[in-house]
Amino acid sequence: MAASISNNVSQMYRNVANATKTAKAAGKSNARSADKSKDVSNKASVFGTGLGNSATVSFSPEVEMYGKVVDLLQKKYENADVFVAGPDDDLSQIGGDLEYSIILSEDEMKLLASDDEKDKEAKDKLLGKIDDAMTKISDMSQKISENTDEKDEISNFGISIGKDGKLNFFADINGNSYSNNSLDEVIKSLVTDKTNQ
Numbered sequence: 001m002a003a004s005i006s007n008n009v010s011q012m013y014r015n016v017a018n019a020t021k022t023a024k025a026a027g028k029s030n031a032r033s034a035d036k037s038k039d040v041s042n043k044a045s046v047f048g049t050g051l052g053n054s055a056t057v058s059f060s061p062e063v064e065m066y067g068k069v070v071d072l073l074q075k076k077y078e079n080a081d082v083f084v085a086g087p088d089d090d091l092s093q094i095g096g097d098l099e100y101s102i103i104l105s106e107d108e109m110k111l112l113a114s115d116d117e118k119d120k121e122a123k124d125k126l127l128g129k130i131d132d133a134m135t136k137i138s139d140m141s142q143k144i145s146e147n148t149d150e151k152d153e154i155s156n157f158g159i160s161i162g163k164d165g166k167l168n169f170f171a172d173i174n175g176n177s178y179s180n181n182s183l184d185e186v187i188k189s190l191v192t193d194k195t196n197q
Contacts, residue, residue, distance in 0.1 A: 080101060102130065173190060
């Protein structure tokens with residue numbers, strides 16, 4: 001089951017962090033009223049000391065890790081949501097409110113959150129692959145729009161990076177699925193199908 005990191009965890013992270021920045025809590029009752037419009041879930045808890053005008057925010061390690069990765073990627077790609085997915089998740093069902101979605105495995109999330117020097121090379125390599133994919137997804141978006149019109153139903157398109165590091169392009173258009181390790185081949189198949197209709 002996929003979890004929307006950017007819509008759930010980072011929102012929760014930002015909401016609680018913003019509540020502590022803008023409010024001075026004198027205890028548990030005031031900590032909850034710091035921002036009544038925002039909902040604080042079970043994973044993030046605000047604890048008031050009861051002594052003075054401060055609050056302590058405690059996050060689970062998973063929330064901190066995912067929040068760190070989301071912040072890292074969303075600073076670089078403002079138009080992308082970040083998700084974590086398991087090996088059995090249907091990636092075609094994952095999507096957010098922003099223009100693009102970056103879907104990572106739990107291992108990739110852990111790697112990107114790591115500050116360990118021994119992970120630096122692998123982390124930089126993964127960030128390079130994400131950079132390359134984000135450039136290519138922009139090209140893909142442009143090529144798909146050039147070869148479709150308002151009658152076409154584009155339900156999904158994207159790029160996945162295999163364990164071997166190779167990119168695979170996919171698109172679901174007009175009820176047909178297209179997939180290939182070449183963007184040009186995906187577009188060629190789309191154009192062929194449109195001319196045969």
